[in-house]
Amino acid sequence: MRALNRKLLRDLMRLRGVVMAIALVLMGGVSTFIMSLSTYDSLVLTQAKYYRDYRFAQVFASLKRAPNSLARRLLDIPGIEKVETRVVAAVNLDIPGFDDPASGQLVSVPDRGKSRFNDLYVRRGRTVDPSRDDEVVISESFANAHQFRPGDTLSATINGRRKALTIVGIVLSPEYIYEIQPGSVFPDYKRYGILWMARAPLAAAYDLEGAFNDVALSLAAGANLDDVLDRLDELLRPYGGRGAYGRHDQLSHKFLAEEFGQLETMATVFPVIFLGVAAFLLNVVIGRLINTEREQIAILKAFGYGNAEIGWHYTKLALLIVAVGLAGGVAVGILLGKGMSAVYQDFYRFPFLEYELKPAVVINAALVAVAAGMAGTLFSVARAVRLPPAEGMRPETPPEYRATLVERIGLQRWFAQPTRMIMRHIERRPLRALLTVIGIASACGVVMVSNFQEDAINYMINVQYGMSSREDLAVNFVEPTSARALHSLRGLTGVTHVEGFRNVPVRLHFEHRSFRTALQGVEPDGDLYRVLDKDQKRIKLPAAGVVMTDYLAKILGMKPGDWVTVEVLEHSEPVLRAAGVARPRTFQFADVLAASQPALRIPLVAVTKQYLGVSAYLQRDALNRLLQEGDVINGAFIATDSRHQSEVYTRLKEMPRVSGTVVREAAIAQFNQTMEQMILFFTMVSAVLGAVIAFGVVYNSARIALSERGRELASLRVLGFTVGEIAYILLGELALLTLMALPLGFMLGRALCAYLVSQFESDLYRIPLIIESDAYSFATMVILVSAVVSGFLVWRRLRQLDLIAVLKTRE
Amino acid sequence: MSTTEANGVVFQARGLTKVYDMGQVQVHALRGVDLDLYSGELLVLLGASGSGKSTLLNILGGLDTATAGHVLYRDRELTTASDSELTEYRRHHVGFVFQFYNLIPSLTARENVAAVTEITRDAMAPEQALAMVGLGERVDHFPAQLSGGEQQRVAIARAIAKRPSVLLCDEPTGALDSTTGVVVLEVLERVNRELGTTTALITHNADIAAMADRVVRLADGRIVDVQRNIKKKPARELRW
Known part of the structure; x- marks a missing residue:
């Protein structure tokens, strides 16, 4: 083996702590990347195979x-x-x-x-x-x-x-x-x-x-x-x-498509963030590592090694580190991917699971990692070889420090020398300090995203079910029924309040856009079902016109004042038959229909803020009139006295016209239960990865700062400083940077959440951007614990600083 | 004309000037140096700290470039050479010995030498070079396991293994006590004598000057005196 390759291996062994820390960060990035994308690809493949093998139909009609x-x-x-x-x-x-x-x-x-x-x-x-x-x-x-x-x-x-x-x-x-x-x-x-x-x-x-x-x-x-x-x-x-x-x-299929759409977002946004952060760290850390090799680079140059040879030598070092991280990341990624896919398989009840890891996914992860590692290496090597070897071999000239802003404005008397050293060090290399801050902030942001979903979903449920839809039960009738049926419901023991509703499936058209949903006719002064605006204030349903979910108005491109065309999709005798308006591009039918049946048009009066589903609301009377029917309902919202709940259930079961009953509380509990396992897994993974990133940034910064400033710190020890005092100089700087990173991390986390929220918007639900204080405190805790652990590891090294070496060798 | 002068000029420096730009101040390290170095000669450059002797040596060795003036190595112009030409020059023609040895800590003595012999043509075996400096027994030791004098001898073995035509030594005994220093100087003397390598040696120690063919004194970036030793003193007789 060539002498230089031996040097490489021995350097790797010597630097194993740093190498492992860098590889760990990369591993976090790569494993998330592999996990998310392979899970997504597997689900899509499984769904396609399931649909094909079990012949899922393409068109449905009832x-x-x-x-x-x-x-x-x-x-x-x-x-x-x-x-x-x-x-x-x-x-x-x-x-x-x-x-x-x-x-x-x-x-x-x-x-x-x-x-x-x-x-x-x-x-x-x-x-x-x-x-x-x-x-x-x-x-x-x-x-x-x-x-x-x-x-x-x-x-x-x-x-x-x-x-x-x-x-x-x-x-x-x-x-x-x-x-x-x-x-x-x-x-x-x-x-x-x-x-x-x-x-x-x-x-x-x-x-x-x-x-x-x-x-x-x-x-x-x-x-x-x-x-x-x-x-x-x-x-x-x-x-x-x-x-x-x-x-x-x-x-x-629609639910599945929405979920897969979200998964795709998660599977691209997250791993890209992780891999990006890992690549960024790899770049910074390898760069700083190479900086500490400045003297050896000068020696190699002095003996006639060319720039390309030196560049390749250190590239190999970087590639080895990358290889360790990549191999570990792929292995862990496959493991997590299979676990995650199994969770989803269970969740969606696929009869089988086709786990798929596309080679392109691994190749992309490798390319990003290799590119980041090489860029960091070559940039630093290029800077190192630019120096004439004579200069490279000399210790760096004492860097130019100056009094910091804080001192210049006259606050220096409040700070002891070590604190001034910290401040001057940060101010002298602001870019490096900034990179460290950004690294820690990204970790903080990632951890925050892991926690935010739960808060948001709780909020969503609270608004939807605490404020808007407040019934205990909703019953649906087999067929549209006279509103007199409400009397028999009111008569049931335990029923305290009943409000009828009339739903009709429709296709809404505006300009060239159309959307299939339901028109909901509800009681304008109802207590159980209320339509809310964005401030959760009740919107009074107008006597004429319709109120739409804000997202529906957005899909149709409508604003209040526009007129929506309604195509009723309920089977109907001529009495109920309203209008048939063709979808775009089918002019021959449109013409025929337009001639035979007048289109039904209603003005959009207001929009309502809703997180779940999309609907259009109007007064039940108005809907009845629109459908040219009498006082008709096809369901009712019921409030019950909890003491008599089971009696109500029993009686409802005996009513032949009642086709289905939705118990609100039970539905929420069920939903929470299913979401919990998903969220828990996700939270755990992101929290661990966030912690890995934070640890990687802080530990690497500290380790490299130690190798850069070891001599300075050892000299201080010789002068009588205690380990605690020099640790303060080194770690105090990192503590300061960590604290500075937290607010930035909060902002980053919020921006990330906002991005996810916008990506998750669908007609099934829109997650509100709600971040409770627990998300902030959890992220803070993860970052601080990671920082403290890496600080402790570095502190142990500070205790072992070789004081004699400082006195013996040059500088 | 002495024998060495008859063998021809290895280096020819004319009007060599070097200015370091240190931000607010400019440091004039060399202020127009004219100097010839002859083949096979052992030259000692003497001067106080800051006199410019290291700068001169670094420019001769292609480790640094001059701000003004010319250096010819045989018929090759060094002052205008590109980075890759200087690399090629250092790789095949120059051996360096530094005050602080500058060994690669993660390589053994043998491997430190091999790191250089692997990239040159017609090099000695690392063991042979180490034997020449009297370290035949310690080839598998890491720098940390060697004394200062031994480390410096590994550095010399590393410098001579490629059979360079010039050997440039910057304060090779500067970090050593006098007994160890003498051992190192004896090795340099032997290499100069046996391999005929043109050797330039920097020191601020006037006692060492006695072993040179010629002694050049520098002060404040200028050559102030050139002196030829009629009778060279063997290195083993030096004391300081």
């Missing part, structure tokens, strides 16, 4: 009732490849030992052969026997929530008749990766489940023999989705079609 023969006509629509008709129905469930109201969706499985679409993955047990009318398979989330096993029974109220059902299997479906009850924002697996049963008995129960009320379809290659949807709507309208939609409006 309707009131159509004969099976209509399926043939659907196939005639250009662009449609395959069709499968189904029977889907809402049911109330009665679960042994569970008093709360529970509801679900019954979906038919074909009598013969496999489903064409949305195939079931049987986790346990078997699929239903088509000849049996009492067998069901249930979704895994629902099964787990109640610890159902194949063989267990539950009863369901199917079309008003109570029926005992035997669970024969536990399944997963690509159609219900997210199982969310219509009208609810969070999944609640205890109170809402998906059940599948044979088609014939299900159809019989709902008078749908020889007919269907739901259809799933796939598109031929190159088909235009919008055209297909228009034609489907046209064809299904006479049969009470509720508006066909593509995957992007399918509830489960």
